[in-house]
Amino acid sequence: xxxxxxxxxxxxxxxxxxxxxxxxxxxxxxxxxxxxxxxxxxxxxxxxxxxxxxxxxxxxxxxxxxxxxxxxxxxxxxxxxxxxxxxxxxxxxxxxxxxxxxxxxxxxxxxxxxxxxxxxxxxxxxxxxxxxxxxxxxxxxxxxxxxxxxxxxxxxxxxxxxxxxxxxxxxxxxxxxxxxxxxxxxxxxxxxxxxxxxxxxxxxxxxxxxxxxxxxxxxxxxxxxxxxxxxxxxxxxxxxxxxxxxxxxxxxxxxxxxxxxxxxxxxxxxxxxxxxxxxxxxxxxxxxxxxxxxxxxxxxxxxxxxxxxxxxxxxxxxxxxxxxxxxxxxxxxxxxxxxxxxxxxxxxxxxxxxxxxxxxxxxxxxxxxxxxxxxxxxxxxxxxxxxxxxxxxxxxxxxxxxxxxxxxxxxxxxxxxxxxxxxxx
Amino acid sequence: xxxxxxxxxxxxxxxxxxxxxxxxxxxxxxxxxxxxxxxxxxxxxxxxxxxxxxxxxxxxxxxxxxxxxxxxxxxxxxxxxxxxxxxxxxxxxxxxxxxxxxxxxxxxxxxxxxxxxxxxxxxxxxxxxxxxxxxxxxxxxxxxxxxxxxxxxxxxxxxxxxxxxxxxxxxxxxxxxxxxxxxxxxxxxxxxxxxxxxxxxxxxxxxxxxxxxxxxxxxxxxxxxxxxxxxxxxxxxxxxxxxxxxxxxxxxxxxxxxxxxxxxxxxxxxxxxxxxxxxxxxxxxxxxxxxxxxxxxxxxxxxxxxxxxxxxxxxxxxxxxxxxxxxxxxxxxxxxxxxxxxxxxxxxxxxxxxxxxxxxxxxxxxxxxxxxxxxxxxxxxxxxxxxxxxxxxxxxxxxxxxxxxxxxxxxxxxxxxxxxxxxxxxxxxxxxxxxxxxxxxxxxxxxxxxxxxxxxxxxxxxxxxxxxxxxxxxxxxxxxxxxxxxxxxxxxxxxxxxxxxxxxxxxxxxxxxxxxxxxxxxxxxxxxxxxxxxxxxxxxxxxxxxxxxxxxxxxxxxxxxxxxxxxxxxxxxx
Numbered sequence: 001x002x003x004x005x006x007x008x009x010x011x012x013x014x015x016x017x018x019x020x021x022x023x024x025x026x027x028x029x030x031x032x033x034x035x036x037x038x039x040x041x042x043x044x045x046x047x048x049x050x051x052x053x054x055x056x057x058x059x060x061x062x063x064x065x066x067x068x069x070x071x072x073x074x075x076x077x078x079x080x081x082x083x084x085x086x087x088x089x090x091x092x093x094x095x096x097x098x099x100x101x102x103x104x105x106x107x108x109x110x111x112x113x114x115x116x117x118x119x120x121x122x123x124x125x126x127x128x129x130x131x132x133x134x135x136x137x138x139x140x141x142x143x144x145x146x147x148x149x150x151x152x153x154x155x156x157x158x159x160x161x162x163x164x165x166x167x168x169x170x171x172x173x174x175x176x177x178x179x180x181x182x183x184x185x186x187x188x189x190x191x192x193x194x195x196x197x198x199x200x201x202x203x204x205x206x207x208x209x210x211x212x213x214x215x216x217x218x219x220x221x222x223x224x225x226x227x228x229x230x231x232x233x234x235x236x237x238x239x240x241x242x243x244x245x246x247x248x249x250x251x252x253x254x255x256x257x258x259x260x261x262x263x264x265x266x267x268x269x270x271x272x273x274x275x276x277x278x279x280x281x282x283x284x285x286x287x288x289x290x291x292x293x294x295x296x297x298x299x300x301x302x303x304x305x306x307x308x309x310x311x312x313x314x315x316x317x318x319x320x321x322x323x324x325x326x327x328x329x330x331x332x333x334x335x336x337x338x339x340x341x342x343x344x345x346x347x348x349x350x351x352x353x354x355x356x357x358x359x360x361x362x363x364x365x366x367x368x369x370x371x372x373x374x375x376x377x378x379x380x381x382x383x384x385x386x387x388x389x390x391x392x393x394x395x396x397x398x399x400x401x402x403x404x405x406x407x408x409x410x411x412x413x414x415x416x417x418x419x420x421x422x423x424x425x
Numbered sequence: 426x427x428x429x430x431x432x433x434x435x436x437x438x439x440x441x442x443x444x445x446x447x448x449x450x451x452x453x454x455x456x457x458x459x460x461x462x463x464x465x466x467x468x469x470x471x472x473x474x475x476x477x478x479x480x481x482x483x484x485x486x487x488x489x490x491x492x493x494x495x496x497x498x499x500x501x502x503x504x505x506x507x508x509x510x511x512x513x514x515x516x517x518x519x520x521x522x523x524x525x526x527x528x529x530x531x532x533x534x535x536x537x538x539x540x541x542x543x544x545x546x547x548x549x550x551x552x553x554x555x556x557x558x559x560x561x562x563x564x565x566x567x568x569x570x571x572x573x574x575x576x577x578x579x580x581x582x583x584x585x586x587x588x589x590x591x592x593x594x595x596x597x598x599x600x601x602x603x604x605x606x607x608x609x610x611x612x613x614x615x616x617x618x619x620x621x622x623x624x625x626x627x628x629x630x631x632x633x634x635x636x637x638x639x640x641x642x643x644x645x646x647x648x649x650x651x652x653x654x655x656x657x658x659x660x661x662x663x664x665x666x667x668x669x670x671x672x673x674x675x676x677x678x679x680x681x682x683x684x685x686x687x688x689x690x691x692x693x694x695x696x697x698x699x700x701x702x703x704x705x706x707x708x709x710x711x712x713x714x715x716x717x718x719x720x721x722x723x724x725x726x727x728x729x730x731x732x733x734x735x736x737x738x739x740x741x742x743x744x745x746x747x748x749x750x751x752x753x754x755x756x757x758x759x760x761x762x763x764x765x766x767x768x769x770x771x772x773x774x775x776x777x778x779x780x781x782x783x784x785x786x787x788x789x790x791x792x793x794x795x796x797x798x799x800x801x802x803x804x805x806x807x808x809x810x811x812x813x814x815x816x817x818x819x820x821x822x823x824x825x826x827x828x829x830x831x832x833x834x835x836x837x838x839x840x841x842x843x844x845x846x847x848x849x850x851x852x853x854x855x856x857x858x859x860x861x862x863x864x865x866x867x868x869x870x871x872x873x874x875x876x877x878x879x880x881x882x883x884x885x886x887x888x889x890x891x892x893x894x895x896x897x898x899x900x901x902x903x904x905x906x907x908x909x910x911x912x913x914x915x916x917x918x919x920x921x922x923x924x925x926x927x928x929x930x931x932x933x934x935x936x937x938x939x940x941x942x943x944x945x946x947x948x949x950x951x952x953x954x955x956x957x958x959x960x961x962x963x964x965x966x967x968x969x970x971x972x973x974x975x976x977x978x979x980x981x982x983x984x985x986x987x988x989x990x991x992x993x994x995x996x997x998x999x
Contacts, residue, residue, distance in 0.1 A: 130657070132676065155917055172903035172914040187918070188925040197984070204971060204988040211964070212994045217836050218853045223913035224993035231920035409673070 048360070048396040049272045049323045050143060052280040053265065053307055055299075056162060057116070057287030058353075060346050061332035061375060063296045064090050065354040066107045068375045073336040073346075076293045084365030092300035095308030096356075101365045102311060102320065103358035104424055106388065108369020108381035111331060111350045116287070119330035119350060124165040126389040126414045134406045138165030139389060141174040142413055143278035146398045148174075153230065153237040154276055160264035162282025169406035176280070182263035185243040189235060202232055242270040252313075257305040265306035269313050272323050277396075286329055290341035303327070311358050324360025324395050329353075335376040352378045355388070360395045362424040383420065390417030391424070481731070498683065498793040499738050500765035505811035514809055514823035521802035522829045522848050526841070533828075534837040534850035539564055540958035541833055541999050542572060546825065547957070548856065548998045549779055550579040552588030554864040557938070557953035564959070576825050580818050586621030589817075590614075591859040592778065595907040596665055597633070598651040607710050609651070611644035626771055626815035627760035630666050634756040639703075639711040646712040649699060658696040659689065666759050667737060668770025668791040683793060687732060694734035695755040714750040737766070760815075766791070768807040772820065776806075779824050781852035781911050782845045798846035834999035845911075854998040857908040858901035861996060862894055868954060868990070869934035910998075923991055935986045936979065945969060947982055955989040 060075075062068055067079040067090060079088035082100035089097055089105070096103075113119035113128070121129040125136035137145070140157040144167070148156025157167075159176035167174040179186055191198040205228070213221045234240050241247055245263055248270070256262040264281035271279050283303060288295045307327060314320040332353025333346035352371045358364070369381030393400035393414060400417065403410035508514050526533055537545070543563050547555045555563070563575060579585060593616050598609055619629050636645035652661045660672040674689040700718035703710040734743050734751075736758050745751045759767055769791060777783035784797045797803040810820055824830055834851045836842045841849025856864070900922065902908060903915050923929060938954050939947040948968045952960045960968060968985055975981030989995060 130654075132672070172916055175903050175916060175918075177918055186921070188921040191925055192927065192930040197980070201984050201987050204984055205991055207967065208988055208992045208994070212992065215835065216853065216994075216997075216999070218834075218997075220853055220855060220913045220997060221993045224996065227913070227916065228920050228924075228991065231917045231924065234917055235921070235925075 047275060047277070047322065048147065049276065049319075050139075050278050050360070050392065050396050051265075051268045051272060051310065051323060051325045052139070052278070053303070053325065053327045054162060054164075054280055054282045055286050055303070055327065055329035056120075056282050056284040057329060058119070058331045058333060058348055059286040059299075059329045060288060060292060060296055061107070061349075061352070061354040061371075062335055062346075063292065063333075064093065064300065065105045065356055066332075066371060066375055068335070068371075068373060071335060071374045073334070073374070075337065077297070087365065087367055090300060092297050093304045095304045096311075099308055099311050099358065102315070103356055103364050104362050104366040104368060105354055105356050106368045106381075106383055106420075107352075107354045107371055108378040108383045109332070109350075109353045109355060109385075109388070110378045110382045111353075111385050114331065114348045114350050116330060116348075119348075121165060123328070123330045123385050125168070126386045126417075132409075134409070134411065135166075135168035136411070137168040137170040137174065137404075138176075139392065140164065140176055140278040140280055141167035141170050142393075142398065143396065144174040144176075145170050145404075146402070146413075147277045147396065149275070152239075152275065153233045154239045154242065154271065154274060156276060157278045158268075158271055158276055158280070160267055160279065160281045161260055162280070162284070164280050164282070169411070170404065179243070179264075179267065182260060182267045183245060185245070186240070189240060189243065191235065239274040242274045242276075243267065245270075255305070255309040255312075257302070257309075259302060261302055262306040265310050269310050272314070272319060273317065288333065288345055289338070289347055290345040291343035292333070292337070292345045294343065314359060320359040321361050324362075324392065325358040326355065326392065327357075328355035335374045349376075352376055357424070362395065366424060368420055368423050381420070384417075386414050386417040387419060390414040390419035391421045394419055394421040395424070500793070503763055503765040503768070503811070504808060505762045505768075506805075506808035507812035508805060508809040511819050511823035511826055514806070514819075515826040515828075517805055518802065518824065518827040518829055521799050521805070522827075525799060526847060526849060529840075529847075531841045531847060531849055532837055532839050533841070534832045534835060536828070537831050537833040537851065537999075538958075539571075540956075542831060543575070544957035545834075545851070545998055546572075546575060546579060548860055548864075550576070550588065550821065550825070551582050551584035552591060552857075552860050552863055553584055553867060554955075555957055556867070557950050560953045560957045572831070573826065576822060580822060583617075583621055585818075586617040586619070588859075589620040590616035591857070597648050597661070599657070599661075606706060606708075607640070607647070607650050607704060609647055611640055612647035615644035620817065623816065623818045626810075626817050627762075627767070628815075630767070631753075631756040631760045634662055634666065634759060635750065635753040637712055637714065637750060637752075639709055641709070646710070649701060649712045650704065650710050653701040653704070655693050655696045655699070658699065659693040662755075662759070663692065663737065664789045666770060667764075667766035668773060668785075668789050669737070669766060670787070670790040670792070671737075688735065688737065690729045690732040691735035692737050693729070694732060695751055697730070698751055714752065716748060762811040768811040768815070769803060771815070771817075772803070772806045772810050775817070775820055776824065778910075779821070779830060780845075780848060781854045784846075786846070851999070852911065854910040855908075855913055856996050856998060857910060858898040859894075859908075860998075861901060862897045865929060865990065866894075868938065869929055869931055920991075924987075929990065930987065932979070932983055935983045938986065939982060943978065944972075947978075948972070948985065951982065951986055951989060955986070956994055 062071070062073065063075055063077050067077060067088060068074055069079060078091045080091045080094065080097055081087075082089055082097040084100040084103075087100055087105065089100070111119065111122060113122045118129050121127075121136075124138040124140075126139075127134075127136040140159065144156035155177040157174060157176040158179060160179045160182050164176050164178070166176065177186065193201070209221070209225050213225070245253070245266060248266060253266060256266045261281065261283040268279040268281050283299065285295065285299055307325070311320065311325060314323050314325070331348055331350035334349045335352075336346075337344045338347055352375060369383055370379050371377060372379050390400045398413065400414040400419075401412060403412050405411070508517055523533065540560075543560060544554060547553060563571065568574070590613050594609065594613050597616075598612065616629075619632075632645050633648050636643055636648055638646060640646050640650065648661075649658065652658050656672075656675050660670075660675070663669050663671050669684075671684045671689050671692075674684040674686050676686070678685050698714040698716060698718055700713050700715050701711075702708065702713070734745060736743060736755075739758070741758075743754065745754055758764065762768075769785075770789070773783045773785050773791060774788055777786075777788045784799055784803045785791045785795050806820075806823075810816075813819055829848045830851070832849070832851045834853045837850050839849070841847045845852050901915060901919055903919060935951075939950050942950050945965060948965060949959055952958060952964070972978055972981030972985065975984065
């Protein structure tokens with residue numbers, strides 16, 4: 001007798017398949033049909049990657065990528081010319097300025113969330129937190145699920161130095177591998193015992209598993225075994241060496257500068273080289289309500305060297321066209337300066353802000369969108385997080401109109417976007 | 426409206442030059458500008474008024490619709506009916522399940538071995554594996570009713586409440602960005618004590634639904650501190666206590682169930698007075714009900730606020746006090762013995778926790794179109810639960826005493842293996858992160874020396890993740906809100922942690938476990954401690970051979986323990 005309530009699957013699927021004429025009497029028949037609907041993506045064309053340099057806290061756009069020297073709250077920084085004619089950025093990002101011909105700046109970002117948590121969630125997922133009772137996947141998890149190789153020995157989404165946002169309803173298989181301290185590599189990647197003893201242990205484990213599987217024959221055993229195989233494979237793989245920064249020639253390593261963020265950006269390059277499709281590296285401290293100029297100057301220095309080194313290294317290795325580098329935070333900062341604290345600051349400002357993109361096949365030296373004299377209103381090219389994420393998807397080969405399933409509901413990867421890819425390619 | 430017409434005419438007249446603005450000394454352009462500005466402002470006002478009128482009309486229309494016809498299928502009337510004591514209830518469970526198996530000519534699997542039952546009961550009822558000593562004691566016990574005795578012992582253990590609390594914390598509390606500053610421990614502890622004292626489920630539910638006051642005085646308010654907007658409250662209460670998923674109807678009529686948006690917002694009215702306070706730094710977290718609460722951040726649409734208050738699919742008139750708390754009225758309706766949803770929701774949930782699958786699936790989507798695998802059994806169990814004062818320990822006892830629960834997890838080789846809702850054999854489950862932590866740390870935790878422990882504690886971040894158990898659980902949840910016990914869903918980082926983490930791989934642990942034992946005794950001790958069973962002859966041969974060929978016996982035993990902790994039999998609940 002056929003039960004209309006399939007374990008774990010949904011009635012929506014049942015109705016859809018039933019009307020498609022896929023009605024089969026036995027339950028195992030259903031499972032096969034449903035499984036074929038969730039088959040993985042076909043990878044076509046060249047493999048692309050994305051490195052997201054996440055500036056946590058909301059970097060001031062008027063002091064980084066959208067300077068307004070004639071405005072009321074112009075601030076202390078001067079704009080400098082870049083390698084792209086007509087584009088000027090902050091004097092404290094000189095190395096990136098020399099690479100502007102590979103990049104584009106989006107100055108028309110206009111988003112609705114002004115609180116950190118909600119804004120970060122929205123920027124990472126393209127959805128508002130709590131919308132429709134679903135937990136949405138972040139861009140990294142989407143990339144892992146859409147353009148990642150399911151059999152890759154290194155996880156397809158690596159997040160360095162920050163919390164990042166997870167896979168939501170896409171499930172645990174697309175969760176990011178978190179690397180807290182890049183200098184130390186991946187937690188628990190090295191065995192506790194000698195290589196020889198570890199091999200013996202793995203052999204013993206395999207023996208136990210095969211006996212148990214013969215007796216128990218459940219899928220859960222197979223999945224457990226597969227997961228362990230992947231973990232052991234990672235431990236023994238040469239791709240895992242990407243996590244070992246001590247293997248990088250020191251002359252090259254010094255180009256990135258020192259500190260956790262520099263290490264993280266270097267690790268990102270090494271991961272892209274072994275085929276990881278999405279790496280996110282976090283640099284915190286941009287929430288400059290107080291002492292905006294000293295802090296942004298210092299942070300700009302910490303951003304400039306490694307970001308530039310990354311772009312140059314990718315170019316040298318022929319990877320820049322296939323790797324999109326994004327530099328962004330969750331919102332910008334007020335065009336006017338507050339004098340509440342001891343030193344002048346700027347507060348949250350999502351109504352108009354900027355982000356930068358390099359590589360990924362974009363035609364560099366472009367500006368998309370424009371703000372007014374004060375940098376407080378977007379007068380041309382209003383861009384939401386959805387528009388931006390859809391553009392990123394198109395650049396790295398993800399079909400953002402595809403619908404994934406969350407508790408039986410179809411959820412489009414990006415909701416109703418207006419991508420501006422044409423302006424970049 | 427009239428003033429707008431006025432201005433339009435004046436503008437037309439002026440622009441067309443038919444009127445001379447006599448008294449004013451302004452040049453005609455300035456006057457035009459002024460009138461244009463006034464015109465635009467008046468238009469704006471008129472538009473806003475029009476929208477408000479439209480919203481009001483819509484709300485009125487919905488009110489009329491709701492009052493006029495019955496929307497959707499009403500649930501069957503529900504009457505509590507006692508079956509008897511847990512033994513009698515267990516007999517009914519078996520009668521219904523076996524009857525259906527027979528009718529479909531499906532063979533039931535064999536009874537579980539003592540070892541299978543021992544580990545399963547420990548994990549399902551108390552969330553932790555038995556010690557080697559307890560395992561040995563049970564396996565060697567010759568009394569015919571040892572399983573019944575074990576069940577009684579486990580239900581009386583304080584770990585029963587701790588385990589139930591772990592499950593309910595995962596259901597009641599959601600982890601979004603604005604609750605980093607409140608502690609969830611008060612709720613966790615309160616729940617554990619309620620379950621241990623076996624408070625009737627309708628009382629616990631009522632305390633949660635109507636919780637009011639400061640978190641310090643009433644830990645149950647933590648439920649609303651976590652679900653702190655009207656829509657979250659409505660979604661959660663209907664899912665957890667009524668067993669129905671109506672959250673889709675928040676924005677539109679449900680696509681394939683027949684929940685209407687109007688019903689959703691009528692139920693939501695019960696939460697319209699809830700005021701959440703003290704979530705900021707140094708605040709006193711609290712919940713109270715006031716006539717016009719301060720609604721942070723997400724204001725509600727006009728027509729949502731204007732809906733008449735209604736119980737779900739129940740046209741009994743709702744009478745609410747003009748001032749003060751209105752959730753107690755909802756709590757009363759939800760937890761009354763004749764409520765058609767309440768008893769069924771809990772019975773189905775408890776059943777699915779023990780069997781790995783509910784009589785209705787998904788567990789909390791028991792809407793009008795849901796079909797139970799065993800409808801008569803569902804009805805009987807729910808009716809008995811309601812008549813039995815919603816006694817949870819009795820419900821658990823009845824299920825665990827049944828033959829159906831005590832079936833082996835081994836495949837039968839027949840058709841029953843394909844459909845878990847036949848209950849022809851017990852489903853194999855995966856340990857939850859809490860079970861994994863508690864079990865594993867009972868084995869290796871004591872081996873960590875106090876200095877190392879202090880060093881670890883100093884390096885941990887502050888806040889909720891400072892607790893090692895909380896960190897471990899979070900890590901093994903791998904981003905999910907709640908553990909799924911029927912699917913293996915962890916990834917590479919979790920496997921790496923179990924294989925290579927210093928805390929779990931402490932060599933002193935194996936020494937502590939085997940004490941002064943050696944050879945076969947040591948191997949047996951390791952198997953009893955981890956898998957709650959003795960090794961088979963073949964396993965014993967293979968393990969002793971391995972240990973003899975190791976550089977030192979301790980190293981050999983260490984390898985065996987490592988393999989036991991990482992094998993799937995360890996993380997699975999058979």
